Amino acid sequence: MKNLPLISCIMSTYNEDISIIRQSIDSILNQTYSNIEFIIINDNPKREELELFLNNVQRKDSRIRVFKNFENLGLVNSLNKGLKYAKGVYIARMDADDISEGTRFEVQYNYLREYSLDIIGCKYKIIDEKGNWIRDENVPVDRHFVASRLKISNCIAHPSFFGKRVVFEQLGGYRNVDTCEDYDFLLRALAHGYRIANCEQKLLEYRISINGISQQNKYKQSLISNYLSHNLKCINNIDIDMLNDIIIDEQSQKRFNLYCFTISEENYFLKKIFLILKYSIIFYPFFQLYVLPRIKVKIINFYYIGIRKEN
Structure with a gap:
């Protein structure tokens, strides 16, 4: 070489x-x-x-x-x-x-x-x-x-x-x-x-570490990631300082904890879906790679309270 x-x-x-x-x-x-x-x-x-x-x-x-x-x-x-x-x-x-x-x-x-x-x-x-x-x-x-x-x-x-x-x-x-x-x-x-x-x-x-990113940071990461993806067309003009000043209020945090719990509880149901889809070579990869991420984003949006800038 x-x-x-x-x-x-x-x-x-x-x-x-x-x-x-x-x-x-x-x-x-x-x-x-x-x-x-x-x-x-x-x-x-x-x-x-x-x-x-x-x-x-x-x-x-x-x-x-x-x-x-x-x-x-x-x-x-x-x-x-x-x-x-x-x-x-x-x-x-x-x-x-x-x-x-x-x-x-x-x-x-x-x-x-x-x-x-x-x-x-x-x-x-x-x-x-x-x-x-x-x-x-x-x-x-x-x-x-x-x-x-x-x-x-x-x-x-x-x-x-x-x-x-x-x-x-x-x-x-x-x-x-x-x-x-x-x-x-x-x-x-x-x-x-x-x-x-x-x-x-x-x-x-x-x-990955059991004591890795905290639950609060997971919530913040989800909000920022969601914000970035929804503003792709103007990604270069995003106010970075505003993003880093996101306030995690108690109500929003509780809703995100509920979201995490909901995802956990849904695992049994999702696994059943996966088992069915695994028998289809065509549809399972598509569902896992593209449909499931969209579902998760929709759930995040449902619990999403909003981004507030500290006054």
Whole structure:
């Protein structure tokens, strides 16, 4: 694989367990596509254990470039900082608690070029905190289906991003959209006419935590995601400060908790529908990938109280 263009992989670290960060880093360093630079942003400058570990791995592999923030900047600012230092023709994302398959970059590079795409993700496995398999996440692959799905909800895992550097440059990197910076980025890319898709192969193990995003943040994420998708035509003119000032009032929170409970209670009914549809090769994939997301959005809208700006 000589004379291949440089891929810049960007990852931000904060409070993840060192053993998990090590797994994530090793999965990038062991890629079959070897012409990479690995930019790691240390966004927890007060954590001495993290600094010592990152400095150590940097000394052992010249492909690693570690940059330490003087203060906690958050994910968006850290990623944008990494983009400024990136030298690659292509940009790849990675999270500090996920694991990439060894062929991920090679497959994504070839897939992007073969189908003349601009930014892609991939199918992925969801694992728990201990690395145990939970489920395979089924996402649309074809760029036309991906474009249709993105108009409803996000269907590309952020740590699976792989795209042309020019896309990130022309979009000005990430905007500081609370909990939805990746979805905002994809919608802006879609609005600019960029071609977006997913690889058919499962190339990422996506780790979820029991103590992950809080219920309040889930509610906020749902509102912001819904707002972004409904304003795709004017996505570049959205007031980001207004979005980040959303107030989560008690009544709205209770309604969203009810929504989560309703979805949970409906699982039995939905599973029965899935069992029936599974016998139909034609209709089940369509229902799972396109109809179900629309149903969920409708339910969110039903419980949606409204976005209020703090006075």
